[in-house]
């Protein structure tokens with residue numbers, strides 16, 4: 041499908057059991073797209089299965105099947121159909137959940153006609169790009185991470201520069217790749233440069249290229265990373281490590297788009313979108329005079345802050361499962377973990393974050409041949425850890441009810457992690473009956489009501 045196809049009447053299916061909504065929405069879209077309306081979500085799903093639908097608009101609250109379930113079923117069938125979810129006013133959390141389960145976009149009622157048409161067009165064009173691009177998978181069930189993923193999805197389609205902050209190994213590059221894959225530039229190159237890995241005297245030529253004879257050893261003309269990125273994305277990792285001289289050169293490109301190869305006089309223009317990442321506190325670097333404030337503001341149009349793994353224990357079992365599958369040896373089942381071993385993984389601080397976890401699982405997949413990892417299989421620094429995950433310090437600079445909620449979130453998150461996501465076992469351990477437990481973790485937004 042393409043923008044061209046959108047103009048040549050793509051077929052939009054609108055599903056809702058409120059006749060007025062169907063009438064109003066179809067009246068708006070009919071001038072631009074083919075429209076099918078359907079008051080039964082189940083019938084809507086059948087229509088999608090039959091084919092010929094290019095985009096689905098669904099509302100959230102329907103008697104037969106709610107909108108989230110509709111999205112889940114469409115995605116569960118392996119379909120990449122673009123889906124726009126329309127939610128009632130004040131339903132931000134559901135909107136986030138909708139994108140998590142696979143909605144392409146969402147709108148809040150009342151829906152402005154112009155906005156609706158623009159979003160449908162965009163989703164159709166975007167679907168066209170996605171057909172050819174594999175999106176990297178950022179796995180998480182943590183509320184803060186889900187919010188970061190949601191911002192990432194929203195900002196991906198804009199041309200804005202993004203600064204990604206987070207400790208080493210938290211997934212900053214993965215987010216950068218996701219931003220690229222979800223942008224209109226997805227078919228263009230994604231070029232990454234690790235600013236810390238290149239000696240400072242070579243970095244200028246690496247970024248901007250050089251002409252033949254520009255310096256000793258420059259025997260050939262070389263195209264730099266800005267040129268390589270073309271109209272795609274240039275990911276500048278470890279931007280906090282740039283020296284002051286390079287910062288000025290980078291600032292010039294970001295301000296004007298102009299640059300020239302080292303030893304060259306011709307002005308070249310960069311069309312690339314720049315995404316930068318760092319594990320340093322850039323604000324502090326600016327205060328200390330080590331990072332130019334003007335460059336910081338140029339890079340920092342949108343910030344994504346990726347939380348460290350120790351602040352999202354609930355993600356550990358999910359990531360463990362994911363990496364166990366990834367590193368399964370031929371003719372073997374993915375590794376399992378004894379409860380004791382999993383508890384220790386959840387209690388550990390993970391200074392190297394997800395990368396450290398990934399490497400550990402890779403190692404274990406090779407070394408442990410009996411199928412289940414026991415405590416004694418883990419490296420020695422896991423052996424001495426306390427069994428339960430450490431509770432984060434209780435903040436005293438906040439009102440009691442906020443601190444209490446923080447404690448409750450940590451407690452239940454750790455409990456769910458320690459029981460590998462088995463909610464019945466977690467409820468037993470908490471001394472609560474299942475429905476009481478379920479209501480509690482729902483109210484803390486640790487799981488959703490699906």
Ligand SMILES: Nc1ncnc2c1ncn2[C@@H]1O[C@H](COP(=O)(O)OP(=O)(O)OP(=O)(O)O)[C@@H](O)[C@H]1O
Pocket residue numbers: 177178179180206207208209210211212213214215277319362394395398
């Ligand atoms: N949420 C996640 N789901 C799945 N895989 C993840 C997730 N987060 C990180 N990873 C994986 O962990 C590894 C490290 O992630 P990544 O390289 O993106 O981290 P980083 O923050 O850019 O690290 P550095 O600061 O050292 O450059 C990668 O293999 C990545 O695919």
